Amino acid sequence: MAKAVIVGGGFAGCTAACMLKEKHFDVTVIEASGVLGGGCRTYFYHGHPYTFGPHHLLINIEDTNVYDYFSKFLTLRELRHHCLTYVSEDDRFYTYPIHADEIKEMPDKDIIYGEIEKGRNAGTPENFEQYWINSVGNTLYDKFINTYSKKMWQIKNNKMIDEFAFSPKGLPLKEGSKQCFEGKKIVAYPVELDGFNSYFDRCVEGCKVLLNSPVTRFDIDQRGVIVNDELIRGDILINTASIDQVFDYMYGELKYIGRALLKVILPVERVTPEPYYFIHYAGDEPYTRIVEYKLLTGYQSPDTLIGIEFPSTENKLYPYPLKSEIEKAKRYIGQLPQNVYTLGRLGKYHYDNMDIIVKDCMELMKVI
Numbered sequence: 001m002a003k004a005v006i007v008g009g010g011f012a013g014c015t016a017a018c019m020l021k022e023k024h025f026d027v028t029v030i031e032a033s034g035v036l037g038g039g040c041r042t043y044f045y046h047g048h049p050y051t052f053g054p055h056h057l058l059i060n061i062e063d064t065n066v067y068d069y070f071s072k073f074l075t076l077r078e079l080r081h082h083c084l085t086y087v088s089e090d091d092r093f094y095t096y097p098i099h100a101d102e103i104k105e106m107p108d109k110d111i112i113y114g115e116i117e118k119g120r121n122a123g124t125p126e127n128f129e130q131y132w133i134n135s136v137g138n139t140l141y142d143k144f145i146n147t148y149s150k151k152m153w154q155i156k157n158n159k160m161i162d163e164f165a166f167s168p169k170g171l172p173l174k175e176g177s178k179q180c181f182e183g184k185k186i187v188a189y190p191v192e193l194d195g196f197n198s199y200f201d202r203c204v205e206g207c208k209v210l211l212n213s214p215v216t217r218f219d220i221d222q223r224g225v226i227v228n229d230e231l232i233r234g235d236i237l238i239n240t241a242s243i244d245q246v247f248d249y250m251y252g253e254l255k256y257i258g259r260a261l262l263k264v265i266l267p268v269e270r271v272t273p274e275p276y277y278f279i280h281y282a283g284d285e286p287y288t289r290i291v292e293y294k295l296l297t298g299y300q301s302p303d304t305l306i307g308i309e310f311p312s313t314e315n316k317l318y319p320y321p322l323k324s325e326i327e328k329a330k331r332y333i334g335q336l337p338q339n340v341y342t343l344g345r346l347g348k349y350h351y352d353n354m355d356i357i358v359k360d361c362m363e364l365m366k367v368i
């Protein structure tokens with residue numbers, strides 16, 4: 001039986017383990033922490049289930065194979081996703097993504113309409129700031145995007161961002177329904193109160209799992225890793241740890257931004273106004289987002305748990321959308337020898353939701 005060694009027992013590592021098992025590999029998963037699931041693991045705070053930042057499934061409607069994949073393991077409840085953004089200069093909440101219909105309620109609507117018209121004729125943007133100004137004009141950019149993005153990435157200037165597919169999420173200007181992703185994505189959450197936890201356990205059933213076992217060094221020519229001073233080798237090696245670590249940071253360390261999560265229980269059934277349960281803060285508040293978890297998890301309680309997210313340099317969560325960092329990651333990935341693969345948000349240095357990771361794993365299985 002061919003042997004597969006997987007570094008990292010997060011969502012990507014567990015998913016790869018599950019698929020390799022089906023291909024009859026003898027799989028070993030090596031996880032630094034004491035639990036499986038990485039960023040997607042559900043924990044409990046005074047009975048309330050939560051993940052570190054919300055973790056609902058956002059699956060492209062056409063990706064029925066991905067939805068079916070999740071449904072094999074979990075009972076899913078479909079959700080309608082609604083977001084608000086607080087704009088302190090207008091002293092009010094608007095829906096997010098910025099909705100075309102709400103411009104008429106803004107105090108500076110005439111300026112905004114003029115700017116949108118002007119932006120429509122603008123050329124190809126070179127950076128994140130230009131992209132947004134061209135799309136929605138200076139005023140909306142300043143209200144919704146400018147400060148939020150600088151806060152999110154802890155940067156002084158949004159011109160630094162030259163990859164802008166991701167943050168802040170969403171379309172430049174939404175029309176029609178105010179429901180996020182309507183007609184584009186299925187939004188869903190496991191019915192099980194422990195979220196995806198049972199998925200991780202099922203994925204690694206029959207595999208060898210080493211918890212509390214950080215990989216401290218890679219020996220990729222041997223398709224091996226060093227754990228507790230021991231070399232563990234495979235016929236194939238799949239990495240989901242940060243790709244710079246695989247090469248002992250030879251081209252330099254990759255830059256990430258993290259999050260701190262403040263959990264607060266409030267003595268009310270529900271705190272956010274229906275149908276909203278995600279609130280972004282676009283100004284210089286120290287936090288980026290508030291999420292009311294029970295609206296995702298379905299947990300029943302007379303109290304409610306909100307998670308408040310603060311940008312932090314204490315953990316590695318979001319790869320930076322900077323060309324220099326993306327190029328650095330590509331240089332690392334280009335050095336991988338045969339039968340060594342890299343997956344996941346750290347392994348590929350790319351922010352991907354769970355659905356994309358499933359797709360990546362499916363693609364990988366075609367070449368293994």
Ligand SMILES: Cc1cc2nc3c(=O)[nH]c(=O)nc-3n(C[C@H](O)[C@H](O)[C@H](O)COP(=O)(O)OP(=O)(O)OC[C@H]3O[C@@H](n4cnc5c(N)ncnc54)[C@H](O)[C@@H]3O)c2cc1C
Binds near residue numbers: 008010012053056
């Ligand atoms: C705040 C936030 C909110 C998010 N919300 C959503 C959402 O709503 N929907 C969605 O689909 N996705 C969401 N995501 C993305 C989702 O978290 C990722 O898709 C998923 O976690 C990626 O899985 P992964 O295995 O690549 O990384 P992780 O889940 O982070 O797992 C990596 C694992 O590798 C381990 N590891 C790292 N280095 C080593 C080492 N040297 N040795 C051994 N083990 C190691 C870590 O301990 C960890 O368990 C969100 C992400 C963030 C940051």
